[in-house]
Amino acid sequence: MDLNLRDKYWPQADDQDRLRVAGARALSAFCILAGLAGGAVTLLNLQYLPDFAAQIASGGVAALVCAAAPILINGSNQFYLRSRVLGYGVLALLAALSIWEGDLYNPANFLLIPSVMTFTLVLGFRDGAAAMLVALGSILATGAMGWADADQPTEAAEYGALAAAAIFAFAGGIVFRREMISALEALSAQKAAADRANRAKSEFLANMSHELRTPLNGVIGMATVLEASALEPEQQRAVDAIKSSGSDLLSSLNDVLDMSRIEADELELELVEFIPRAVIDRVSGRQAPVAANAGLALTISPAPGADLDALRRGDPARLAQLLDKLIANAIKFTQNGGVEVSIEPLSPGEGLAVEVRDTGCGISADKLDEIFEPFVQGDNSMSRRYGGAGLGLALSKRIVAAMGGVMRVKSVLGEGSVFRAEIPLPRAD
Numbered sequence: 001m002d003l004n005l006r007d008k009y010w011p012q013a014d015d016q017d018r019l020r021v022a023g024a025r026a027l028s029a030f031c032i033l034a035g036l037a038g039g040a041v042t043l044l045n046l047q048y049l050p051d052f053a054a055q056i057a058s059g060g061v062a063a064l065v066c067a068a069a070p071i072l073i074n075g076s077n078q079f080y081l082r083s084r085v086l087g088y089g090v091l092a093l094l095a096a097l098s099i100w101e102g103d104l105y106n107p108a109n110f111l112l113i114p115s116v117m118t119f120t121l122v123l124g125f126r127d128g129a130a131a132m133l134v135a136l137g138s139i140l141a142t143g144a145m146g147w148a149d150a151d152q153p154t155e156a157a158e159y160g161a162l163a164a165a166a167i168f169a170f171a172g173g174i175v176f177r178r179e180m181i182s183a184l185e186a187l188s189a190q191k192a193a194a195d196r197a198n199r200a201k202s203e204f205l206a207n208m209s210h211e212l213r214t215p216l217n218g219v220i221g222m223a224t225v226l227e228a229s230a231l232e233p234e235q236q237r238a239v240d241a242i243k244s245s246g247s248d249l250l251s252s253l254n255d256v257l258d259m260s261r262i263e264a265d266e267l268e269l270e271l272v273e274f275i276p277r278a279v280i281d282r283v284s285g286r287q288a289p290v291a292a293n294a295g296l297a298l299t300i301s302p303a304p305g306a307d308l309d310a311l312r313r314g315d316p317a318r319l320a321q322l323l324d325k326l327i328a329n330a331i332k333f334t335q336n337g338g339v340e341v342s343i344e345p346l347s348p349g350e351g352l353a354v355e356v357r358d359t360g361c362g363i364s365a366d367k368l369d370e371i372f373e374p375f376v377q378g379d380n381s382m383s384r385r386y387g388g389a390g391l392g393l394a395l396s397k398r399i400v401a402a403m404g405g406v407m408r409v410k411s412v413l414g415e416g417s418v419f420r421a422e423i424p425l426p427r428a429d
Helices: 002-009 018-048 053-073 079-101 107-123 125-148 156-227 233-263 276-293 316-332 380-386 392-402
Strands: 272-274 297-302 312-314 338-345 351-358 406-412 416-424
Touching: 002 018, 002 053, 018 053, 018 079, 018 107, 018 156, 053 079, 079 107, 079 125, 107 125, 107 156, 125 156, 156 233, 233 392, 272 276, 276 297, 276 316, 276 338, 312 316, 316 338, 316 351, 316 392, 316 416, 392 406, 392 416
Parallel strands: 297 338
Antiparallel strands: 272 312, 338 351, 351 416, 406 416
């Protein structure tokens, strides 16, 4: 219930309808303050209750209506209609209280001024102008009553100042609203252009990756055929270099293709039953020789409660891709020591937490957010020293997010890093 009330009084941001959210928040701010002010005035006037019972009761009702208005208005598909109905009701009540009081300086007249600005900001020129006319009419009526009262005459300057305040509130509100609408339209146009450019870029990358992968697979395939023939040692080394370079390039192209799919919201995830241990063993089989060639120890340590032999539902291919990326990244940036992979259970039966810990170069604290951006590494020197396009961690975080999980990182410069991926993988029935 608290969450619902919070959303009612301060609606969540909505990129598709920023103007309505801004209006709803402005309305909430006015209603809360008007409710508090009206309630305070009502309490202060309770001592006059025997003589002015109707006026004080009406003021209290108006305060309650203002305080409760966001609950009735915000979150509805009829936001603007309900705002008008309740808004004009409050305006009419304030004007009636003001004329009933017959005094230019009564609280209702002063509450009409912010009402004009709020009406203008939320509903626009016509409704703001109508609210201004109501305020001016109330001020004129109570000012005339003051002029007619010989005991408490109203000075023309005082009347003019209050009327000018209503006009200024309307003018300021309408100028701000129009500028805000203009800014939102420009922002929407820029966002649409950026989205079109991003889609075009993603389509281009996807098409180019596909066009490059086809001949590259041919090169790798022919190198494999050549490898099976009788070769001299020097020729064998050349073929191995061709296959290794081709495989590295194919991996980079696959990363670019996956990133373009993610940015175009076209990454597809499977939901099948699988055994996590089988996936982890395959990844370990691929990465252990790489770590050994780098002079590193690769250890995988499942926690007792992880139960890697139980059937779970998820995408085993993407889980394997994630583990490959994290382990390969750890090996790449570690010169001495080793890489440790620990696997822990999340809440019972709901998923797994995978931590990849290395003893590598580490990452400075000010770079921890940047390393998950595409084509970015810890610093430019890393790109030159270690190579790579800087897509591994960006892809890893996006894959985890697509699977409904979260990625965290802790690192100490010069001591190593810990990447933790918490992935929902519910047990299969």
